[in-house]
Amino acid sequence: MTALAAVITQLLHLALVLAAAPLVVGGVRWLKARMMGRRGPHPLQPLRDLSKLLSKRPVLAENASWISRAAPYAAAGTAVAAVALVPSFARGMAFAPLGDLLLIAGLLAAGRVAMALAGLDVGTAFGGLGAAREMSFAAFAEPALLVAVLSVAILAGTTGLDAAAALFQDGALGLRVSLALALIALLAVAVAENARIPVDNPATHLELTMVHEAMILEASGRHLALWEAAAALRLTLWLALLAALFVPFGTAPAGFAPLAWAVGVLAWVAKMAALCLALAAFESAIAKMRVFRVPEFLGVALLLGVLGAILLFVSTRLA
Amino acid sequence: MLTALTALLGGLILLALLAVPLARLGVGARIVHGGCLLACLGFAAIALAALAGAEAAPAPLPLGPPWGPMWLGLDALSAWFLLLVGLTGACSALFALGRGGDHPPRVLAAFPLFLAGMALTLLAADALTLLLGFEAMSLASWALVAADHDREENRRAARLYLVFAAFGAACLVPAIGLMAGASGDLAFAALREAPPQGWRAALVLALVVAGAGSKAGLVPLHGWLPLAHPAAPSHVSALMSGAMTKVALYVVARLLLDLAGPAQPLWWGLPLLVLGAASAVLGALRANLEEEGKTLLACSTIENVGLIAIGLGLAACFRAADLGPLAAVAAGGALLHAMNHALFKTLLFLGMGEVGHGAATRRLDRLGGLVHVMPWTAGCMLVGALAAASLPPLSGFAGEWLLLQALLAAWRVGELGFQVLAVALAALAALAAALAAAAMVRMFGLVFLGRFRAPRTAGAQDGPLAARLSLLLPAGLTVLFGLIPGPMLALAEGALRILARADMAGRAGPVVLRLGDGAAAYLPALVALLLLACGGAVWWLVRRRSPAGVAHGPAWDCGFAAAPPHLPFGDPLTQPSPAGLGQPLRRMLGAPLLGATEAVHMPPPGDPSPARLAAGFRDPSFALLLAPLDRLRDAVVAQAERLRGLSIRQALMLPFATLVGLLALIAWLEGGR
Numbered sequence: 001m002t003a004l005a006a007v008i009t010q011l012l013h014l015a016l017v018l019a020a021a022p023l024v025v026g027g028v029r030w031l032k033a034r035m036m037g038r039r040g041p042h043p044l045q046p047l048r049d050l051s052k053l054l055s056k057r058p059v060l061a062e063n064a065s066w067i068s069r070a071a072p073y074a075a076a077g078t079a080v081a082a083v084a085l086v087p088s089f090a091r092g093m094a095f096a097p098l099g100d101l102l103l104i105a106g107l108l109a110a111g112r113v114a115m116a117l118a119g120l121d122v123g124t125a126f127g128g129l130g131a132a133r134e135m136s137f138a139a140f141a142e143p144a145l146l147v148a149v150l151s152v153a154i155l156a157g158t159t160g161l162d163a164a165a166a167l168f169q170d171g172a173l174g175l176r177v178s179l180a181l182a183l184i185a186l187l188a189v190a191v192a193e194n195a196r197i198p199v200d201n202p203a204t205h206l207e208l209t210m211v212h213e214a215m216i217l218e219a220s221g222r223h224l225a226l227w228e229a230a231a232a233l234r235l236t237l238w239l240a241l242l243a244a245l246f247v248p249f250g251t252a253p254a255g256f257a258p259l260a261w262a263v264g265v266l267a268w269v270a271k272m273a274a275l276c277l278a279l280a281a282f283e284s285a286i287a288k289m290r291v292f293r294v295p296e297f298l299g300v301a302l303l304l305g306v307l308g309a310i311l312l313f314v315s316t317r318l319a
Numbered sequence: 320m321l322t323a324l325t326a327l328l329g330g331l332i333l334l335a336l337l338a339v340p341l342a343r344l345g346v347g348a349r350i351v352h353g354g355c356l357l358a359c360l361g362f363a364a365i366a367l368a369a370l371a372g373a374e375a376a377p378a379p380l381p382l383g384p385p386w387g388p389m390w391l392g393l394d395a396l397s398a399w400f401l402l403l404v405g406l407t408g409a410c411s412a413l414f415a416l417g418r419g420g421d422h423p424p425r426v427l428a429a430f431p432l433f434l435a436g437m438a439l440t441l442l443a444a445d446a447l448t449l450l451l452g453f454e455a456m457s458l459a460s461w462a463l464v465a466a467d468h469d470r471e472e473n474r475r476a477a478r479l480y481l482v483f484a485a486f487g488a489a490c491l492v493p494a495i496g497l498m499a500g501a502s503g504d505l506a507f508a509a510l511r512e513a514p515p516q517g518w519r520a521a522l523v524l525a526l527v528v529a530g531a532g533s534k535a536g537l538v539p540l541h542g543w544l545p546l547a548h549p550a551a552p553s554h555v556s557a558l559m560s561g562a563m564t565k566v567a568l569y570v571v572a573r574l575l576l577d578l579a580g581p582a583q584p585l586w587w588g589l590p591l592l593v594l595g596a597a598s599a600v601l602g603a604l605r606a607n608l609e610e611e612g613k614t615l616l617a618c619s620t621i622e623n624v625g626l627i628a629i630g631l632g633l634a635a636c637f638r639a640a641d642l643g644p645l646a647a648v649a650a651g652g653a654l655l656h657a658m659n660h661a662l663f664k665t666l667l668f669l670g671m672g673e674v675g676h677g678a679a680t681r682r683l684d685r686l687g688g689l690v691h692v693m694p695w696t697a698g699c700m701l702v703g704a705l706a707a708a709s710l711p712p713l714s715g716f717a718g719e720w721l722l723l724q725a726l727l728a729a730w731r732v733g734e735l736g737f738q739v740l741a742v743a744l745a746a747l748a749a750l751a752a753a754l755a756a757a758a759m760v761r762m763f764g765l766v767f768l769g770r771f772r773a774p775r776t777a778g779a780q781d782g783p784l785a786a787r788l789s790l791l792l793p794a795g796l797t798v799l800f801g802l803i804p805g806p807m808l809a810l811a812e813g814a815l816r817i818l819a820r821a822d823m824a825g826r827a828g829p830v831v832l833r834l835g836d837g838a839a840a841y842l843p844a845l846v847a848l849l850l851l852a853c854g855g856a857v858w859w860l861v862r863r864r865s866p867a868g869v870a871h872g873p874a875w876d877c878g879f880a881a882a883p884p885h886l887p888f889g890d891p892l893t894q895p896s897p898a899g900l901g902q903p904l905r906r907m908l909g910a911p912l913l914g915a916t917e918a919v920h921m922p923p924p925g926d927p928s929p930a931r932l933a934a935g936f937r938d939p940s941f942a943l944l945l946a947p948l949d950r951l952r953d954a955v956v957a958q959a960e961r962l963r964g965l966s967i968r969q970a971l972m973l974p975f976a977t978l979v980g981l982l983a984l985i986a987w988l989e990g991g992r
Contacts, residue, residue: 051864054861054864054865055864055865055866056865056866057865057866057867057868057869057870058869058870059869059870059871059872060869060870060871060872061871061872061873061874061875062871062872062873062874063688063691063770063874064871064874065690065691065768066690067690067768069869073854073857073858073861074854076853076854076857077850077853077854077855077857077858078850078853078854080853080856080857081846081849081850081853084849084853095849097831097840097842098842098845098846098849100839100840100841101839102720102723102724102839102841103711103720103841103846106709106710106711106716106720107711107850109708109709109710109753109756110705110710110711112756113705113708113710113756113759113760116760116764117760117763117764117768120760120763120764120765120768120769120895121764121768121769122769122770122874123687123688123768123769123770123874123889123894123895124874124875124879124893124894125879125893125894125895127895128764128769128894128895128899128900129895129899131760131764131895131900132757132761132895132899132900132901132902132903132904133903135753135756135757135760135761135904136757136903136904136907138753138756138757139750139753139754139757139904139907139908140750140753140907141753142749142750142752142753143745143746143747143749143750143753144746145749146723146727146745146746146748146749147742147745147746147749149727150727150730150742150745153727153728153839154727154730157837157838158834158837158838158839159724159727159839160838160839160840163837217875218874218875221865221869222861222864222865225861225865226857226861291903292903292906292907295907295908302746305746306742306743306746309730309738309742310738310739310742313730313735313738313739314735317735
């Protein structure tokens with residue numbers, strides 16, 4: 001029975017996040033437009049774009065290799081796999097034993113490498129530029145991520161996402177300054193990993209500053225649809241991860257509990273909406289940074305994470 | 320079992336002796352490399368048997384120095400590393416066999432000696448045999464580094480390598496002397512009985528880390544490695560990077576974690592931790608800046624050696640803090656990563672050798688687009704590069720997952736200073752892993768993707784079947800070992816018990832790698848299945864909605880004009896260069912850590928020639944360590960010249976004074992007992 005419940009939870013979770021992903025991207029776009037005084041496209045516009053792109057045949061460059069054809073599937077596949085591991089409305093999913101924070105970071109890195117390789121495949125100037133920048137930003141984001149994970153792991157005793165989320169929802173830990181610092185560090189990492197302002201501008205096309213878009217400049221048709229879907233899934237994953245760790249309220253416990261699931265779905269939608277609003281407000285309020293200022297941005301995140309961990313050590317010593 | 324091992328060792332030495340006459344006959348290369356292949360397979364098989372439980376207790380050899388016999392033995396730790404040497408050696412020998420080509424007799428003679436040296440180091444059960452094997456390995460590999468000695472940079476690399484090898488011996492000999500103490504019994508069993516204490520322990524630690532660490536390529540003694548590894552023929556570079564650095568780490572582990580006894584204090588692991596972290600970051604960063612294929616891979620080796628050293632250091636610290644299970648995790652991560660790195664780095668070096676054969680260059684600014692003409696090599700190299708970038712579910716990720724988990728648990732040691740250090744180490748290890756991923760993307764992108772950067776590249780071809788097999792074998796093992804880290808660790812249980820005095824029993828299952836009850840777990844086979852299922856589902860869904868096939872058109876290339884007809888592969892200047900791909904990291908990290916510089920040379924107005932970017936960096940170990948040593952050597956030589964002016968009486972006084980000094984030292988050491 002529990003196994004069946006776990007599988008049902010997993011399937012419902014997948015359906016929920018896959019449905020939410022285009023809405024998250026469209027919603028943030030719509031909110032940003034509203035904040036800037038524009039009407040903005042409909043929040044469902046990304047979904048329409050996806051279905052339009054899917055019905056088109058991709059045009060590849062003459063010297064594109066199989067890397068260009070395989071990379072979109074690899075990126076989308078790793079994104080789906082990663083998003084399947086982050087709990088949304090309920091815990092105890094079938095894949096919960098796999099849901100380790102380091103593994104999720106590894107899957108995200110795999111998607112990133114696929115995208116960088118695709119950017120390098122044709123040998124155009126912009127693809128290489130984007131790939132070099134993306135991999136460099138990751139070099140600064142990963143230490144900040146790991147140090148934030150360290151604080152979580154010390155408090156929860158594990159890097160397993162399900163167990164950590166359960167412990168944080170339990171409330172026995174209380175409010176922790178370290179967790180707040182880890183949250184800030186993770187927020188900065190999330191902004192960088194999803195190519196949002198101030199690290200990258202998701203709305204740019206053809207600017208010298210762009211990173212993410214530069215790598216998929218040659219993609220078209222279903223390949224472009226896959227890249228866009230992977231980006232949307234990644235944004236959803238990061239927001240869901242933040243929600244699962246730092247706002248774990250309302251999440252249904254493991255097991256078969258339709259009523260709790262309904263509450264969980266409502267709570268998750270509310271949390272995601274709030275996070276989207278916060279992201280849109282943050283992006284509207286801040287300007288994009290110069291590329292070579294990004295290490296400072298992520299360095300601050302790293303320092304905050306380190307500070308959080310050290311506070312934890314000192315406070316356990318005093319207690 | 321020892322008989323078989325001794326026979327294999329003897330066979331290798333015989334091959335080395337026969338190599339020169341055989342080379343004259345023209346069949347020498349085949350016989351020597353075939354023999355090495357068989358010997359390596361034999362080593363691997365015996366090591367597997369030993370790991371499965373048939374360990375060989377140390378036994379004396381009927382030969383040795385006047386004061387006692389030499390001992391050979393095969394315990395689990397030796398067997399783990401022997402398996403590593405056997406597998407990488409088999410791949411390298413197979414590559415040399417398949418590639419053919421003319422190998423000069425000095426290379427043919429040195430190759431089996433090199434293998435024998437490594438095997439002897441691992442089989443040694445007394446310190447003298449260990450040193451003998453270690454030095455044979457150094458000397459044989461020096462001859463191999465100097466193989467292409469008609470090129471100036473190779474001569475320089477070989478000279479520097481010899482100096483470092485001598486330095487390693489100069490550190491290891493006194494270290495072992497200090498461990499043996501006055502009794503002078505060099506058998507491992509005797510050394511284990513009397514672990515060094517106090518200042519002796521500190522001195523042993525410093526000497527071993529410096530001596531074996533210089534051979535492994537630990538910062539700041541890594542200066543020779545990016546010069547020497549590329550200078551040797553590819554199958555030798557593969558062996559040097561894949562196996563020899565691991566044998567050096569084995570010596571570190573054997574001397575510091577096994578023979579120096581289990582009761583060492585917390586600081587015992589600190590040098591390995593700090594130097595390991597420095598190596599990991601500096602090596603990975605340099606790999607992002609290098610512009611020659613094998614040099615890049617050699618720098619990535621420094622990074623991985625650093626990560627393994629972190630694992631060994633953590634194991635020592637956990638053991639000192641009485642955290643046996645965590646020590647097993649750290650040591651398990653180190654052992655697993657040593658094995659996995661040996662295989663994927665062998666693969667990468669052999670693949671780079673294949674690229675060098677096919678495209679006649681390994682300079683990244685002359686390569687590109689090889690995925691079109693060398694599909695087999697490109698596919699295998701992609702597996703290796705992704706494993707080196709530590710992506711799940713390949714083998715690089717499994718070892719690093721354990722190492723990172725050990726680092727995340729390092730705060731349990733309890734000392735505040737150590738906890739802060741652990742946080743810094745975790746951040747540095749993550750930085751190194753991400754830098755390695757960037758370096759591997761850069762390497763693969765420059766060599767295999769994009770357009771041809773030189774016409775010669777377009778004529779490259781995959782190697783013959785045996786050479787292809789020698790790439791497929793380590794690639795297959797890289798995938799396989801990534802999926803079965805649990806059984807691998809179960810195999811390494813005996814080695815873990817030696818290193819950590821604890822094992823992963825019950826935590827390393829067939830499909831799962833678990834840190835403890837309720838703690839984090841890694842299930843690589845399921846992750847692979849999940850990835851396959853997700854990728855397959857995405858592919859199926861997309862295929863149902865989307866029209867089949869792709870259209871081809873010219874690359875859009877952001878509005879660059881079409882290249883003139885004399886440039887058949889497009890304008891090379893519109894393609895990212897090695898310096899250009901390294902630029903963000905060079906500016907962000909290279910400038911503060913490596914003193915990287917870059918300058919843009921603009922043509923004067925009206926001149927249509929392109930602007931050029933000149934970029935460079937200086938490894939701080941050269942400026943801070945080797946240059947002062949150079950000056951010191953010159954000063955010492957100048958002083959030593961004065962000895963020539965001594966009278967006969969003064970000259971006779973010198974050996975006498977040395978003798979008295981040594982006797983006084985012995986008397987003092989004896990008195991200290």
